[in-house]
Amino acid sequence: MKPMPLNWKIGGPLLGIVFFLAVLLAKPIGVSTQFVVLDAILWNLQQPDAGIVTQTAEGFTSTNAYLAKSGGALADEAGNPLTYPVVFVLAMMVGAFLSSLIRSTVPKGERNVPAMYRANTGGFWPLRWVLAFAGGVLVLYGARLAGGCTSGHMMSGMMQTSVSGYVFAFGAFLTAFPTAMMLLKKEG
Amino acid sequence: MTMTLVIAGLLGAAFGAMLDRIGATNPNWIAKMLTLTDTNLMKTILVAIGTASILIFAGQIYGLVDVGHMSVKAVHVGVLLGGAILGFGWAIAGYCPGTGLCGLAVGRIDALFFVAGGLVGAAGFMITYPFWDSIGFLNGEKWTLGAIPGADYPAAIPALQGDLAGIVMGAAFILIAILLPRRIVGRKAARAAAAEAAKAAPAE
Numbered sequence: 440m441k442p443m444p445l446n447w448k449i450g451g452p453l454l455g456i457v458f459f460l461a462v463l464l465a466k467p468i469g470v471s472t473q474f475v476v477l478d479a480i481l482w483n484l485q486q487p488d489a490g491i492v493t494q495t496a497e498g499f500t501s502t503n504a505y506l507a508k509s510g511g512a513l514a515d516e517a518g519n520p521l522t523y524p525v526v527f528v529l530a531m532m533v534g535a536f537l538s539s540l541i542r543s544t545v546p547k548g549e550r551n552v553p554a555m556y557r558a559n560t561g562g563f564w565p566l567r568w569v570l571a572f573a574g575g576v577l578v579l580y581g582a583r584l585a586g587g588c589t590s591g592h593m594m595s596g597m598m599q600t601s602v603s604g605y606v607f608a609f610g611a612f613l614t615a616f617p618t619a620m621m622l623l624k625k626e627g
Numbered sequence: 628m629t630m631t632l633v634i635a636g637l638l639g640a641a642f643g644a645m646l647d648r649i650g651a652t653n654p655n656w657i658a659k660m661l662t663l664t665d666t667n668l669m670k671t672i673l674v675a676i677g678t679a680s681i682l683i684f685a686g687q688i689y690g691l692v693d694v695g696h697m698s699v700k701a702v703h704v705g706v707l708l709g710g711a712i713l714g715f716g717w718a719i720a721g722y723c724p725g726t727g728l729c730g731l732a733v734g735r736i737d738a739l740f741f742v743a744g745g746l747v748g749a750a751g752f753m754i755t756y757p758f759w760d761s762i763g764f765l766n767g768e769k770w771t772l773g774a775i776p777g778a779d780y781p782a783a784i785p786a787l788q789g790d791l792a793g794i795v796m797g798a799a800f801i802l803i804a805i806l807l808p809r810r811i812v813g814r815k816a817a818r819a820a821a822a823e824a825a826k827a828a829p830a831e
Binding site: 446452456457458464478481503506526528535536539543549550556567568569572574576577589595600601602612616618619620623626 | 643664719722771
């Protein structure tokens, strides 16, 4: 399980300051919307005639109802991706990468199957890949249905006393705790 | 415009680096949090929420933080249902959207499959959105706990002063983090294992 992460007494305030600076300088942090934006860009490349991202006099719109809602807000981002949320998410990945160069948080032999999952579901790579993929489908479908994810709803929401943040956290832990307790009995 | 993108780049990089440093990009620490066998990550998140909440609302009271920068999301049936669907996937994969992308960035191969699944899940929602919209699961108000001065959000408890409520809630999150034991499940087994190890050590 090594290397150890930052202790909560240090990591907590530092992470809190990042969330605060985001609200001070721009807007609350959120990630899951960018999966939709990337989907829209890929879909538009694959089927350029389907009208997934179409330029209009006022901006962009789409034949997809989700991308076209709120005046085509999501279609706008897919049409012109050099915007705050897209750059934020790309920079987030760069930041994590730089952090791992200074001191990696991935122990040897963990790249395919993390230890806790190896202990409980075995070290067979393809099974872990299938589980990670299935988890990804559920997480992003759920996040878009909820209108946000762990960052946008749970953290950014609850720190603004947003009622949706509390409701989301309740729903997420309602299933996450029992699922993890049943699936991950051995401690790796 | 350019300034906005520079801020996005700096904040994003700081956020990603912090997610890696607190162990959130590592599914083992997510798993230990969700099985309550090590709550370091949960305590980190609780303190982060509390710290940010106190700074945001104290900043608003002193006029240092623009209330217009808040962005409160609507409460609707989809929030609860979507949260519950996300919770399943979170436990199965050990990643959420941000930490999955960061896990990929730090070189975890299973995170690549999580992100690919995420793109499929998000596309699934793009296609099924009209159904959820038509049954009213996405309609709701953008409630905050109390009435926040200078903001238009409706208050769940109108008599409550929203900014003070934010500071009190922030302090409560930090207090819960302090009181929460580092290990909640399997403490007896962990103590027995530690005693066993201590007994075995001198014999070597």
